[in-house]
Amino acid sequence: MAWQFPKMTRRTFLKSTSVSAVGATLYHPDWIKLAGPTHPDAADHFAHSICNYCSSFCSLRITVAEKKGKQRIMKLGGNPNSTLNGDKICARGQSGLRQVYSANRIKTPLIRVAGSKRGEMKFRSATWEEAWDYIAQKSKSIKPWEWTVYGGWSTCSFYVPHTIAFTSAIQCPNLITSPTQNCVFDGHLGTNSMIGNFVVHGENIEDYENSDYILSIIGNACIGGVSTCRAVRFSAGKEKGAKVVVLDPRASETAAKADEWYAIKPGTDLDFTLAMLREMMNNGWYDEDFLVSHSNMPFLVRKNAHNAWELYLSAQKEPAVIDAKSGQVVFLPAFSNHNLQGSNGNSVTPLLRAPQGFTHNGEAMLTVFDAQHQELQPYTPEWAAANTGISADDIRKIAREFSTAKSPIVIPGWSGARYGNIQMLRRVQAMIQTLKGRLDVPGGWIFGGDYREQVRNMWAQKDNPKAPPLASLAGMPFVYWSANAAANPGTHDHGYPAWAAVHRDQTPKDSPDWAAFPFTTEVGLDSAIKGKLTWKGAPYLCKAILLNGTNPMRDAPEGFWQEAFTHPNMELVVVMDVMPADTVAYADVVLPELTYLERDEPAIYGNGVNPDNMLITRYQAIPPAYDNVILTDAFLKLTEVLTGSSEPYYQSVQALMGIPAARLKALTEKKRAQGIQNPFTMALRQMDFEAKAKGLGITPQKLDAVLREKGVYPVAKADELIANYGMPRKMALPTPSGRAEFYSNLYGQLREQFGLWDNPYFSVLATHIPADCRPGSKAPMADDEFYFTFGMVPVVSHCSPNNDFQPLVSISKFRGDIYTGLWVHSQRAGKLGLKEGDKVWVTNQLTQQKAEASVHVTRLVREDTVFLYSGYGDQNPALTHGYRMGTALNKITPDFIEPVSGGFRSQEFTVRLERA
Ligand code: SF4
Numbered sequence: 001m002a003w004q005f006p007k008m009t010r011r012t013f014l015k016s017t018s019v020s021a022v023g024a025t026l027y028h029p030d031w032i033k034l035a036g037p038t039h040p041d042a043a044d045h046f047a048h049s050i051c052n053y054c055s056s057f058c059s060l061r062i063t064v065a066e067k068k069g070k071q072r073i074m075k076l077g078g079n080p081n082s083t084l085n086g087d088k089i090c091a092r093g094q095s096g097l098r099q100v101y102s103a104n105r106i107k108t109p110l111i112r113v114a115g116s117k118r119g120e121m122k123f124r125s126a127t128w129e130e131a132w133d134y135i136a137q138k139s140k141s142i143k144p145w146e147w148t149v150y151g152g153w154s155t156c157s158f159y160v161p162h163t164i165a166f167t168s169a170i171q172c173p174n175l176i177t178s179p180t181q182n183c184v185f186d187g188h189l190g191t192n193s194m195i196g197n198f199v200v201h202g203e204n205i206e207d208y209e210n211s212d213y214i215l216s217i218i219g220n221a222c223i224g225g226v227s228t229c230r231a232v233r234f235s236a237g238k239e240k241g242a243k244v245v246v247l248d249p250r251a252s253e254t255a256a257k258a259d260e261w262y263a264i265k266p267g268t269d270l271d272f273t274l275a276m277l278r279e280m281m282n283n284g285w286y287d288e289d290f291l292v293s294h295s296n297m298p299f300l301v302r303k304n305a306h307n308a309w310e311l312y313l314s315a316q317k318e319p320a321v322i323d324a325k326s327g328q329v330v331f332l333p334a335f336s337n338h339n340l341q342g343s344n345g346n347s348v349t350p351l352l353r354a355p356q357g358f359t360h361n362g363e364a365m366l367t368v369f370d371a372q373h374q375e376l377q378p379y380t381p382e383w384a385a386a387n388t389g390i391s392a393d394d395i396r397k398i399a400r401e402f403s404t405a406k407s408p409i410v411i412p413g414w415s416g417a418r419y420g421n422i423q424m425l426r427r428v429q430a431m432i433q434t435l436k437g438r439l440d441v442p443g444g445w446i447f448g449g450d451y452r453e454q455v456r457n458m459w460a461q462k463d464n465p466k467a468p469p470l471a472s473l474a475g476m477p478f479v480y481w482s483a484n485a486a487a488n489p490g491t492h493d494h495g496y497p498a499w500a501a502v503h504r505d506q507t508p509k510d511s512p513d514w515a516a517f518p519f520t521t522e523v524g525l526d527s528a529i530k531g532k533l534t535w536k537g538a539p540y541l542c543k544a545i546l547l548n549g550t551n552p553m554r555d556a557p558e559g560f561w562q563e564a565f566t567h568p569n570m571e572l573v574v575v576m577d578v579m580p581a582d583t584v585a586y587a588d589v590v591l592p593e594l595t596y597l598e599r600d601e602p603a604i605y606g607n608g609v610n611p612d613n614m615l616i617t618r619y620q621a622i623p624p625a626y627d628n629v630i631l632t633d634a635f636l637k638l639t640e641v642l643t644g645s646s647e648p649y650y651q652s653v654q655a656l657m658g659i660p661a662a663r664l665k666a667l668t669e670k671k672r673a674q675g676i677q678n679p680f681t682m683a684l685r686q687m688d689f690e691a692k693a694k695g696l697g698i699t700p701q702k703l704d705a706v707l708r709e710k711g712v713y714p715v716a717k718a719d720e721l722i723a724n725y726g727m728p729r730k731m732a733l734p735t736p737s738g739r740a741e742f743y744s745n746l747y748g749q750l751r752e753q754f755g756l757w758d759n760p761y762f763s764v765l766a767t768h769i770p771a772d773c774r775p776g777s778k779a780p781m782a783d784d785e786f787y788f789t790f791g792m793v794p795v796v797s798h799c800s801p802n803n804d805f806q807p808l809v810s811i812s813k814f815r816g817d818i819y820t821g822l823w824v825h826s827q828r829a830g831k832l833g834l835k836e837g838d839k840v841w842v843t844n845q846l847t848q849q850k851a852e853a854s855v856h857v858t859r860l861v862r863e864d865t866v867f868l869y870s871g872y873g874d875q876n877p878a879l880t881h882g883y884r885m886g887t888a889l890n891k892i893t894p895d896f897i898e899p900v901s902g903g904f905r906s907q908e909f910t911v912r913l914e915r916a
Pocket of ligand 1: 055057085227229
């Protein structure tokens with residue numbers, strides 16, 4: 001079966017799938033004892049919460065002191081009851097309390113001073129009534145489809161369902177999600193295409209602790225980024241003796257802990273992995289049983305009329321294999337977690353490789369394994385050595401060591417938007433991992449407990465046409481559903497699809513700003529703002545934007561958002577945030593958001609990237625310092641402001657999330673009458689406690705007591721989950737076929753939909769896509785020319801070139817040379833006469849964008865490469881901690897995208913240095 005994109009609806013997806021039966025009993029957390037002290041060093045009291053500074057969802061224990069009736073947060077620490085991060089959190093997480101007490105914090109609603117321009121930080125304090133009224137007046141002439149909602153970091157991790165419900169309530173088809181273009185889509189789509197998952201940073205977890213060989217390729221962020229839970233497990237693996245091999249142009253934080261560091265040439269990681277995959281397949285270094293049983297490697301393929309590989313399918317779209325026993329071609333169910341039973345119910349033993357010269361019905365056919373093996377042959381270790389700078393012997397050695405290790409893992413990394421070939425790299429990394437069958441087994445890639453539960457729930461509801469999509473879809477099926485909603489003109493009464501879809505369909509495919517899968521990114525926004533798109537014979541404009549907790553002024557390439565915010569067609573800019581990030585200066589009205597330490601969450605969540613299934617939530621550590629709002633209550637009010645009634649939001653929440661509207665409304669009104677702040681959020685919270693407690697067979701009071709006192713509610717252990725619901729051994733993966741897809745149905749569908757048969761970005765098999773940092777030039781690099789790389793600094797931002805919380809920057813001052821400087825190799829610095837701390841202009845050779853940087857001289861970077869940490873360079877003086885500290889990365893990165901999902905090619909260029 002091939003998923004249709006983007007025409008797929010939730011119902012058609014579920015109707016066309018089936019899943020093998022699985023069964024197990026989840027254990028009850030009898031280790032929880034509520035008696036006794038909560039902490040041996042108990043101060044005044046502790047509160048439990050969730051860190052807000054990366055997607056790891058570390059469980060927090062917060063020390064709160066109380067004096068003369070006033071409460072103050074003294075310390076943020078890890079929660080020893082959490083098997084995710086234990087009693088540890090990183091420096092970034094610890095400094096979160098600075099946000100609460102920052103003098104820069106936005107304390108009241110702000111309205112732009114009449115006569116001032118967007119970009120000027122000129123606001124007057126306003127009441128909430130004034131702010132809502134301002135939005136109501138300005139939005140009178142703005143149609144629902146002329147709005148764009150941009151959900152930021154908190155939205156991405158905590159409020160996706162509510163944000164989608166809100167856009168549905170106000171009939172807005174346009175939703176951008178913050179890290180998507182930089183990180184999640186571009187970084188993960190390749191991996192997701194192989195194993196079907198899609199959870200913000202939780203889809204596959206490298207089990208460092210139980211691995212004996214850890215290979216990190218473009219993957220520093222997982223460890224050095226830093227994700228405490230991963231760093232803790234990585235350390236445990238190291239202590240147990242795991243060998244660590246790191247490929248990175250720079251001696252990263254992860255490389256510093258490695259046994260071997262290879263300074264690979266920027267942009268050639270794909271070349272390395274293709275050669276490694278070739279070595280593994282050529283030498284038989286794979287788990288044949290796993291590939292035969294749970295992957296689409298034995299499926300038959302043939303060349304089609306476009307001379308492209310294509311699956312051989314029955315009229316019912318079933319894949320075919322050669323049965324080893326009968327030698328016959330046999331069709332298999334289109335969707336299953338295994339290949340061992342034919343569509344007719346008979347047992348099958350598929351051949352991994354077709355006999356030499358195999359034909360069927362007069363057509364030459366190979367298996368996917370054969371075709372991939374054939375396609376890889378040009379990518380020899382010698383070929384890769386010439387490109388990567390890593391010797392052929394070392395490539396062979398790494399491939400052999402990885403293949404012969406008992407529990408090898410590849411760290412695929414997080415931050416993805418680097419080169420156009422990143423998705424193919426992620427696919428090949430996933431292939432290397434899957435070739436060894438090291439998927440969802442201890443010491444391999446395993447799945448988060450929460451994510452696994454979501455997939456189980458999805459399969460359990462597959463025959464329920466009334467299942468609310470946002471509560472019953474997980475992984476890639478969720479992505480397909482939401483993309484379909486954005487692209488489908490019928491989603492909303494007004495008949496307008498998202499401008500992203502219109503832009504895609506009205507832009508030539510060879511245009512540099514065309515992407516096949518642009519939904520939830522900025523791709524197409526400038527066309528909408530400038531009136532270049534048409535729908536129903538009239539311009540399709542974007543006239544208003546609502547941003548929550550995101551800072552695109554620093555996320556996206558410099559210039560894009562200045563132009564968007566200040567364009568004459570942009571009638572209203574509403575920003576909701578805690579801190580005056582650069583983007584706030586471009587708002588017309590600013591809505592102050594409550595910090596994560598001052599609020600109860602509207603729901604109970606899973607414990608992020610914890611392989612165990614644990615429940616967590618946030619408890620207010622201290623009373624709110626100001627009259628600020630929580631996002632969910634802001635959505636309810638904005639629905640009322642924009643549509644004249646809050647009813648559409650209640651109805652959307654019911655239709656999409658399955659939360660009964662009438663009770664939610666009644667509870668909200670009751671809490672409002674009681675004077676409870678953010679009553680809608682608190683009503684949601686009460687109902688979620690009731691629903692979760694019911695599922696666990698306990699009372700809401702008991703669940704509340706455990707979470708309040710312990711900070712976590714354990715549901716099931718990872719080993720039990722893997723034994724009973726391991727994917728794909730026991731339960732289907734959320735891929736179109738349910739198996740691990742070496743032949744990619746996702747890219748195959750996009751290839752067919754857009755007729756891109758020979759475009760390597762849409763290849764169904766692994767292939768080479770060169771990173772082209774110097775297009776059209778074969779000349780040697782100039783004396784002052786370098787490849788450009790960047791990375792995450794452990795103390796600042798979690799991903800991408802963004803900077804959402806500036807006070808954290810201040811704690812890196814003590815190592816400013818390393819964290820804020822441009823890393824230049826000492827040999828090259830010497831030749832250019834540059835010393836530590838010298839100021840230079842860094843100029844992008846493709847776009848001539850330039851930024852000033854301070855030189856950090858080091859031997860820990862390739863001679864032909866410079867490196868910069870992301871997360872600096874704020875321009876808003878209202879941010880007193882981070883203002884103008886370091887270099888704004890997005891002043892150098894260009895607005896070039898790759899053609900699949902529109903990810904930025906944020907390293908695919910060279911720079912030249914000149915003394916400033
Ligand atoms: S790893 Fe992430 S979630 Fe954990 S403490 Fe650090 S910033 Fe917070």
